[in-house]
Amino acid sequence: MTEPAIVLGANQYGKAEVRVVKVTRDTARHEIDDLNVTSQLRGDFAAAHLAGDNAHVVATDTQKNTIFAFARDGIGSPEAFLLRLADHFTSSFDWVSGGRWEAERFAWDRIVADGSPHDHAFVRSGQVVRTAVVVADGADRHVLGGLHSLTVLKTTESGFEGFPRDRYTTLQETSDRILATDVAARWRYDGVAADAGFDYDAAYESVRLLLLEAFAERYSAALQTTLFDMGSRVLERRPEIAEIRLSMPNKHHFVVDLAPFGLDNPNEVFFAADRPYGLIEAAVTRAGAASPAAAWEGIAGFC
């Protein structure tokens, strides 16, 4: 009895999860489109699977580049963007008979600073998590408020210059970059506030808004500067908070080189890398004030 022949079944291939951020900055009021795009081609790819012949294989790298190049003209609705990609690939290559294009679109709200929606500072919609810790140590009560996953981004008014250069330094100086981070913070209420009658909800809401405002308002010379600005703003405005610790990843957004495709890129199309990331952490405290170790015991990581 002869074995049945082994044949190639359904197949598709492409680049998954291309993180593209498009900033529209024709006016001072910037707009942001933030997508995670997957492109997969279907068609006649038998020779690649069966014979090592790549003549039909539109490289996944090419598919990725196409996504960035198309973003240069604006993204619009994710559906319209995916339709543009579908039409492009199916019309450019005879053997591409179809495919599957998918996108996730991340929603951003403008940060409200000084009572009005900010021109170029944004907060990711609805994902912040509030945290709380109470430690009882004899008669003492230590109360920590906190939050994490407060994702913020500013499309300009951020730079990084003046850092030392050695033989391993390749980073270019810039005075106009995207600054993005997921803020994690814990702050300690002291004395008067360590009481269940205190309005912790109002204090939390105030801290969240102060962190956002401070992030939005000042030029950022480094994420370190911005972290300190944010912590200071909280201590300046909330006397019942004794100290605050912040942990903030620097979520790098790299300007995509579109020159090979005959396109300029004046800080409009970015690749949002997920790793590695910078990690900036600091405590901001009041001069001379003690920090009770018991309050912070058992906190995983920096804060």
Ligand SMILES: O=c1[nH]c(=O)c2[nH]c(=O)[nH]c2[nH]1
């Ligand atoms: O704000 C920044 N702080 C750094 O310490 C740093 N390092 C780096 O490569 N880029 C940046 N950006």
